[in-house]
Every structure is written in structure tokens, then in C-alpha cells.
Amino acid sequence: MLKNNFNRSDCLIAVGGGIVGDVSAFAASIFKRGLKLINIPTTLLAQVDSSIGGKTGINSKFGKNLIGSFYQPNLVISDIDFLKYLPKREIICGYAEIFKHSIIADRKFFDFLIRNKKKIINLKKPFINKAIYKSCLIKKNIVEKDENEKNLRKKLNLGHTFAHSYEASFKYSGKLNHGEAVLLGINSASEFSKQKNLLSQKEFGLISKHISEIDKSLKVRNYFKIKDAKKLLKYMKNDKKNNSDKINLILINKIGKVSYDNFFHQKEISKFIRSQIYSI
Ligand SMILES: NC(=O)c1ccc[n+]([C@@H]2O[C@H](COP(=O)([O-])OP(=O)(O)OC[C@H]3O[C@@H](n4cnc5c(N)ncnc54)[C@H](O)[C@@H]3O)[C@@H](O)[C@H]2O)c1
Structure with a gap:
């Protein structure tokens, strides 16, 4: 230039x-x-x-x-x-963020996704149009209130602290792409929220079922072994959202409502990561 x-x-x-x-x-x-x-x-x-x-x-x-x-x-x-030339795996990457937006802010939109997931992923009109537009509106509404991510905007990181560690531990190779890592991360954040008695078992089930319907192999235990737990924790700790030794997570209270700035001791997160790898 x-x-x-x-x-x-x-x-x-x-x-x-x-x-x-x-x-x-x-x-x-x-x-x-x-x-x-x-x-x-x-x-x-x-x-x-x-x-x-x-x-x-x-x-x-x-x-x-x-x-x-x-x-x-x-x-x-x-x-x-443009999207008709995109490989399916890249479509799922975008869908992961659409799904995330619905969990953060809009139960009705979540239900729309549950009903129309296949049509959206297959780019059927008008479902894909609505999914993109709604998703942009949700992000726009949040960003307009907190452009520089001082508070509210942190919500958009739902699942991403887990996701970054999953991606980073594969050195961002194609083994696990960003969208797949985000879906795994959303599942982890939901499960952690359920364990903290915030999210109901029923709503956790809805989120988890939706993710496994997109790709049934998307389970933490399919990608990691117990020996990886230490490395995963290290990457979570290095996440730029943390400003202390504790790990900062976005948790789900219910579908459509999440909370930010929840800090946890590394020991607790380490135990959780291990439980995910062991889980059946
Ligand atoms: N700025 C933000 O707020 C924000 C938010 C989320 C993600 N990101 C960043 O976005 C990046 C990921 O973006 P992405 O998923 O678009 O990946 P990408 O830009 O790597 O594109 C994915 C692949 O699709 C190809 N491609 C692009 N358009 C195509 C089309 N129409 N048909 C066929 N192929 C096409 C690209 O060449 C590339 O190989 C990451 O670097 C991530 O950090 C930024």
C-alpha cells in the first residue's frame, strides 16, 4: 500500500x-x-x-x-x-459460533437451530439466511454495549478457553479445527456449568445431544488421553483472558443466559479435564 x-x-x-x-x-x-x-x-x-x-x-x-x-x-x-464452495468442515466451523450465540443470548433461536440444524448446514434458504442474520444481531447487540471487551463482550468467549487449549495442544493442525474445538469447548463449559449446579441436567442434555448430532465423534476423550491433561491445563492458564493464576470461565446459567468472570483454581479445572477424558 x-x-x-x-x-x-x-x-x-x-x-x-x-x-x-x-x-x-x-x-x-x-x-x-x-x-x-x-x-x-x-x-x-x-x-x-x-x-x-x-x-x-x-x-x-x-x-x-x-x-x-x-x-x-x-x-x-x-x-x-460464496458458501456453496466451502467444505462441510468449514461450514461446521461457522455453525459452532452460530450455536454459541444462541446459547449466550436467545432460547428461541436455540430452538430454531435444534429444529433446523440439517437445513442450515446444507445451506437451505431461508434457514441459512435467518441463522446468519440472527447470529450477527446477537453479536452486534453485545459489541455495541461493550466494544473493548471490558465486561459484557466477554460472554462471546463461551467455550473458547477450553477450545483454545484443545486447538493449541494439536498445534493448530488440521486434526481438530477451530469450529470443532469450539463445539468441544461449549460441551465442556456446559458440563462444568452443570457440575456447578448452574445449568440443569435437561438443558445440558439438549446442548450435548445437539453437538453429538453434528458429529458424534466430538468427545474430549476421543481426542485426548490422561497424559495430555497437564498440557491442556497449561494452555488454559495461558489464555489471554486470565489475569491471575486462576482460570476465568464463561458459565451457562440456562440456555440464553451466561455469566462471565467466574474464576477457578487450577486444581479444580485439572480435575474436571481428567474427568472428561475418563468419562464414558
Ligand atoms: N476478529 C474476530 O472477532 C474473530 C472471531 C472469530 C475468529 N476469528 C479468526 O478467524 C480465523 C478463522 O476464520 P475462517 O474460519 O474463515 O478461516 P480461514 O480464513 O482460514 O478460511 C478457511 C478456509 O476456507 C477458504 N475459503 C474462504 N472462503 C471460501 C469459499 N467461499 N469457498 C471455499 N473456500 C473458501 C480459505 O482459503 C481457507 O482455506 C481465525 O484466524 C480466527 O482467529 C476472528
Whole structure:
């Protein structure tokens, strides 16, 4: 952009998945202290999640997304026609975030997903349109109240502390992709919430059943052995949301309502991780 003499009245247009969007938005945010930005997300994950909310970031050898900024695009254009070229595994990645949004904020939307999961994953209209639109609205409503993630926005990290540790322990290889890790993470957060007597057994069952209907192999014990528990805890501890030795989790009170800033001793989380690996 410097070579081509871009200036602040020029516009950067990002066309691609979440990685293209995040890197372009980061570049736009620092180039001459801010360039106009249009984001055209082409994956389901980018349409329902990364293109909304203004978080930008790049990875470094120290970890994922540790360098970044908050920078809102001037315009986001989501066209579902892009999605027909996406592999099913990438569709599930986006669906994981849609499902997460419903648990955070909207029981009716959760029920809609339970009823129409197959149609959404197969990109049937108008189900896919509604799922994307509702999901964006939920994220937008939260971000508008807390753009810089001081409080409310933390809710959007539901399942992600577990998910990051699952992904990181495979060194972000294809063995477990982000969406699969998020679904595993949501399941872990639900189970932990049930154990804390917050979430009812019935609602835990609904969440867990939905995840196993998407992919019945998505169980922590299918990916990890007891010897991995220490490593998983280490990655959870390193999560950038923690600012003490304790581990900060988003918990589910009921479908549609979650709470943030719940701190737990590492010992308790370690015991929980082990119980998930042992569970039948
Ligand atoms: N900024 C945020 O708030 C936020 C939120 C969630 C995730 N993220 C970030 O988003 C990234 C993941 O995004 P993603 O899931 O879109 O992954 P991605 O950008 O890697 O895209 C996934 C794959 O799909 C391909 N692709 C893109 N569009 C396609 C299309 N229409 N048809 C066929 N293939 C297509 C890409 O080339 C890539 O191989 C991660 O880096 C994550 O950290 C950011």
C-alpha cells in the first residue's frame, strides 16, 4: 500500500475468510493510523463472527492473535452464494459460533437451530439466511454495549478457553479445527456449568445431544488421553483472558443466559479435564 501511495481516503477491501479479514483489518487500522475498510467475508465463520465486532489480529510465534487492535469496518457485505464452495468442515466451523450465540443470548433461536440444524448446514434458504442474520444481531447487540471487551463482550468467549487449549495442544493442525474445538469447548463449559449446579441436567442434555448430532465423534476423550491433561491445563492458564493464576470461565446459567468472570483454581479445572477424558 505504501508503494502504491495509498492514503487515508483510499479504501481497503478484504474478500476472504476470517484470516484475510483479520489481517486486512489490522493493516487498515495501522496504515497511516486508519484506512477505510470494507469486509466481504466468504466463509460462514467470517459472516457470523469475525467480520462483526471490530477485533483484528495477527499471530506471532508467541501465540494466536496476541497482536491486534479494535477497528470497525465501514461496511460488511455477506453474500451466502460464496458458501456453496466451502467444505462441510468449514461450514461446521461457522455453525459452532452460530450455536454459541444462541446459547449466550436467545432460547428461541436455540430452538430454531435444534429444529433446523440439517437445513442450515446444507445451506437451505431461508434457514441459512435467518441463522446468519440472527447470529450477527446477537453479536452486534453485545459489541455495541461493550466494544473493548471490558465486561459484557466477554460472554462471546463461551467455550473458547477450553477450545483454545484443545486447538493449541494439536498445534493448530488440521486434526481438530477451530469450529470443532469450539463445539468441544461449549460441551465442556456446559458440563462444568452443570457440575456447578448452574445449568440443569435437561438443558445440558439438549446442548450435548445437539453437538453429538453434528458429529458424534466430538468427545474430549476421543481426542485426548490422561497424559495430555497437564498440557491442556497449561494452555488454559495461558489464555489471554486470565489475569491471575486462576482460570476465568464463561458459565451457562440456562440456555440464553451466561455469566462471565467466574474464576477457578487450577486444581479444580485439572480435575474436571481428567474427568472428561475418563468419562464414558
Ligand atoms: N476478529 C474476530 O472477532 C474473530 C472471531 C472469530 C475468529 N476469528 C479468526 O478467524 C480465523 C478463522 O476464520 P475462517 O474460519 O474463515 O478461516 P480461514 O480464513 O482460514 O478460511 C478457511 C478456509 O476456507 C477458504 N475459503 C474462504 N472462503 C471460501 C469459499 N467461499 N469457498 C471455499 N473456500 C473458501 C480459505 O482459503 C481457507 O482455506 C481465525 O484466524 C480466527 O482467529 C476472528
